[in-house]
Amino acid sequence: MFAIIDCNSFYCSCERLFRPDLQRKPVVVLSNNDGCIIARTDEAKKLGIDMGVPLFESRELLKQHDVAVFSSNYHLYGDLSMRVMDTLRLLADHDIHRCVEVYSVDEAFIDLSHLPLAALRSFAAHLRDVVGEWTGIPVSVGIAPSKVLSKVANRLAKKAKHKTGCIMVLDDPDSLQEALEMTDVSDLWGIGRRYARKLKEMYGVNTAWQLRHMPQEWARKNLGGVVGVRMIRELNGEPCIRLKDPLEKKKMIATTRMFGKPVFDLAPLKEAVATFTARAAEKLRRQYSAAASIDVFVVTNGTQSGSYVYNPQHHHRYGILTHPTSDTSALIRAALPLVESLFRPGTKYVKAGVMLGGIVPDDALQGNLFAPAAPQENRALMDAIDNINFSMRDDMVKFAASGLTRNWKMRQEMRSKRFTTRWDEVYEVG
DNA sequence: TCTGGGGTCCTAGGACCC
DNA sequence: TCTGGGGTCCTAGGACCC
Numbered sequence: 001m002f003a004i005i006d007c008n009s010f011y012c013s014c015e016r017l018f019r020p021d022l023q024r025k026p027v028v029v030l031s032n033n034d035g036c037i038i039a040r041t042d043e044a045k046k047l048g049i050d051m052g053v054p055l056f057e058s059r060e061l062l063k064q065h066d067v068a069v070f071s072s073n074y075h076l077y078g079d080l081s082m083r084v085m086d087t088l089r090l091l092a093d094h095d096i097h098r099c100v101e102v103y104s105v106d107e108a109f110i111d112l113s114h115l116p117l118a119a120l121r122s123f124a125a126h127l128r129d130v131v132g133e134w135t136g137i138p139v140s141v142g143i144a145p146s147k148v149l150s151k152v153a154n155r156l157a158k159k160a161k162h163k164t165g166c167i168m169v170l171d172d173p174d175s176l177q178e179a180l181e182m183t184d185v186s187d188l189w190g191i192g193r194r195y196a197r198k199l200k201e202m203y204g205v206n207t208a209w210q211l212r213h214m215p216q217e218w219a220r221k222n223l224g225g226v227v228g229v230r231m232i233r234e235l236n237g238e239p240c241i242r243l244k245d246p247l248e249k250k251k252m253i254a255t256t257r258m259f260g261k262p263v264f265d266l267a268p269l270k271e272a273v274a275t276f277t278a279r280a281a282e283k284l285r286r287q288y289s290a291a292a293s294i295d296v297f298v299v300t301n302g303t304q305s306g307s308y309v310y311n312p313q314h315h316h317r318y319g320i321l322t323h324p325t326s327d328t329s330a331l332i333r334a335a336l337p338l339v340e341s342l343f344r345p346g347t348k349y350v351k352a353g354v355m356l357g358g359i360v361p362d363d364a365l366q367g368n369l370f371a372p373a374a375p376q377e378n379r380a381l382m383d384a385i386d387n388i389n390f391s392m393r394d395d396m397v398k399f400a401a402s403g404l405t406r407n408w409k410m411r412q413e414m415r416s417k418r419f420t421t422r423w424d425e426v427y428e429v430g
Numbered sequence: 431t432c433t434g435g436g437g438t439c440c441t442a443g444g445a446c447c448c
Numbered sequence: 449t450c451t452g453g454g455g456t457c458c459t460a461g462g463a464c465c466c
Contacts, residue, residue: 031434038434038466054433072434104437104466192464224463225440254436310433353435410434 001120001143001171002239003110004150005088005127007081008138008158008166010106011039014080015070017136018419018427026067030055033258033410034071042161071415079420081105083135091127101243109147111243117171124167144170147241148234151189152179152208180209180235190231195223212236249287249359255280256297256353259408263349269298270339271403276354277335278399281328284356285382290324292358294331296338299351312350315342324360327378328385331356332401 026043142154157168186196219228297316417425
């Protein structure tokens, strides 16, 4: 059996921790750049505020109902996420390295195959209560024989909080059938917009229960090959998607941002890309990896005539490094010529980003026959910079190419304080 | 005026090899 | 003039996730 533990309205719950006055009030959190709404409490959902809608479209509604609006505060959410995950690991401690998979900032799977069926419900309640007590974050728990089914359980637990106490265990055929009949295919983990539409319009498959009875060979042809086959098997209670090893490293590392205001010149564009490269390199070093390729992209908002149409155009270019590296200066040296070659004067740029690929462990760097050996002496310098930036303040030490002006940086007008990670912003009591 | 950021897995198809 | 079969590696692009 698998459990999925999911924090309820995670970002909003984080904000509420430091604003108890908002406990029963509608709260929303905005995406970077205060662009759109990416988290809502139940109260906000009830007002008809949808996920992902642009802020400017819902301003009226928010004002009308006195909704509390926050810019996203990733320092805070990241720190609270760590506390929740640490708690889960502690509670599931029989094999600390294999049994908890942190799936996202607010979700974790736990492998419960060692527990007797009769113990599942009380274990779930224990998780919910202890996490709530220690971190202040409310969570929902779904338990079922496969990951896909546990997500189904979790969703239903959350939908009827008062009835379920945020816990649902699907451990017998009847409860499983009932749950799958109540679940629209579009609400399944792994069925997105496109497949949901295809399933309904072409095949008349509307519920998870119906999908469960489709043949595997049909799924192989029409639902993304082996991905579709796995979906059918998971729905039938046969686990096909294992827990991921927590030591696995990322295969791609990206840092991308919308600009606070549009950029027209090469200089700030280069500054931005250098800054993103430095950030991506930090992430790379944090997992003890090196990258062999770098991809730079810029986004223009397309042609604009008459009424405004959001029509982003991506342009990218990539370079291969002579040998894999995690050295910020080497990566910036590779990135800047790519920006230069992408740049077109007179163009309005709204976003840019850097993606590192060809990621390998940095302790086993393969030599390049045609290039000098990889310079590793910068590693100590890089570590020093990382330590200073982590403990003192963001970007206390940075590369000159990153610039000092940063006119392009994002807007965050309604950000709460970083209560838990910055001494000068720590929460004050009475 | 204004629309996030960071990932994963899979498949098809081309280049290349023996 | 004829023109196989089996494999690997890489990239682009599609679909999905939170």
